[in-house]
Amino acid sequence: MFGWLRKHRAVRAIPDGLWQDLLLHYPFLAARPGAQILKLRELSAQFLATKEFHGANGMVITDPVALAIAAQAVLPVLNLGLAWYDDFVGIVVHPDEVLARRTVTDEHGVVHRYDEVLAGEAMDRGPVMLSWRDVQAAGSRAEQGYNVVIHEFIHKIDMRDGTADGCPPLPSRAAHNTWLAVMQAEYQAFREKVIVAERFGGEPTWLDPYGATAIDEFFAVACEAYFVNRQRFARDFEPLLALLDGFFGAPGVNGATAS
Numbered sequence: 466m467f468g469w470l471r472k473h474r475a476v477r478a479i480p481d482g483l484w485q486d487l488l489l490h491y492p493f494l495a496a497r498p499g500a501q502i503l504k505l506r507e508l509s510a511q512f513l514a515t516k517e518f519h520g521a522n523g524m525v526i527t528d529p530v531a532l533a534i535a536a537q538a539v540l541p542v543l544n545l546g547l548a549w550y551d552d553f554v555g556i557v558v559h560p561d562e563v564l565a566r567r568t569v570t571d572e573h574g575v576v577h578r579y580d581e582v583l584a585g586e587a588m589d590r591g592p593v594m595l596s597w598r599d600v601q602a603a604g605s606r607a608e609q610g611y612n613v614v615i616h617e618f619i620h621k622i623d624m625r626d627g628t629a630d631g632c633p634p635l636p637s638r639a640a641h642n643t644w645l646a647v648m649q650a651e652y653q654a655f656r657e658k659v660i661v662a663e664r665f666g667g668e669p670t671w672l673d674p675y676g677a678t679a680i681d682e683f684f685a686v687a688c689e690a691y692f693v694n695r696q697r698f699a700r701d702f703e704p705l706l707a708l709l710d711g712f713f714g715a716p717g718v719n720g721a722t723a724s
């Protein structure tokens with residue numbers, strides 16, 4: 466959709482001051498092993514050279530805004546490479562959440578209209594939309610495993626094979642089946658915990674209950690937590706930790722020390 470805006474821009478190194486401010490605001494990035502931080506900086510610069518940012522509703526795209534989004538977006542592909550994001554160029558940033566008008570037709574042909582409040586949205590082969598307020602909130606909400614940028618970019622990774630099914634493109638049908646077996650089991654177990662918490666006064670889940678709405682949302686919400694609070698995530702989702710490590714590359718891969 467924004468393909469005509471693609472320009473051939475040189476990759477420019479990120480200035481020190483800008484980079485240090487980023488690490489101060491997003492401590493979960495600063496806490497990563499040194500080798501990963503170096504790679505994060507390098508990939509962020511490449512990301513900035515190949516993506517187009519658009520401000521909406523009066524949002525002004527400054528260098529810190531673009532860098533905050535770039536650095537969080539490249540975290541999932543540190544070991545996979547930026548080619549995973551080469552099916553789109555545009556990133557639309559709003560100052561705050563966006564009210565989206567939705568229309569769905571049910572099985573009886575009845576049309577339902579409703580409003581949905583969005584902190585972000587990812588479109589198949591299209592742009593990513595983000596609320597800047599929510600992007601920034603990630604700096605102080607890693608404890609809860611919250612990160613809207615990672616959430617939306619995981620949807621992009623999920624949708625690369627054309628379906629948002631909680632499974633990224635994998636090399637074989639067998640790998641796909643193995644992935645879905647683990648993901649579905651974890652999703653069902655999580656859904657049950659959310660139902661017990663919400664309907665029967667059970668203990669609230671640590672992971673955002675929004676992950677219980679659909680398997681692709683579970684994948685996105687789980688990855689937010691996996692990338693920003695690995696230790697806490699590991700306590701609740703051990704089988705998923707191994708699955709995600711296998712795909713994204715465990716800490717320690719590519720010369721980085723364990724975090």
Ligand SMILES: [Zn+2]
Nearest residue numbers: 616620682685
């Ligand atoms: Zn989502």
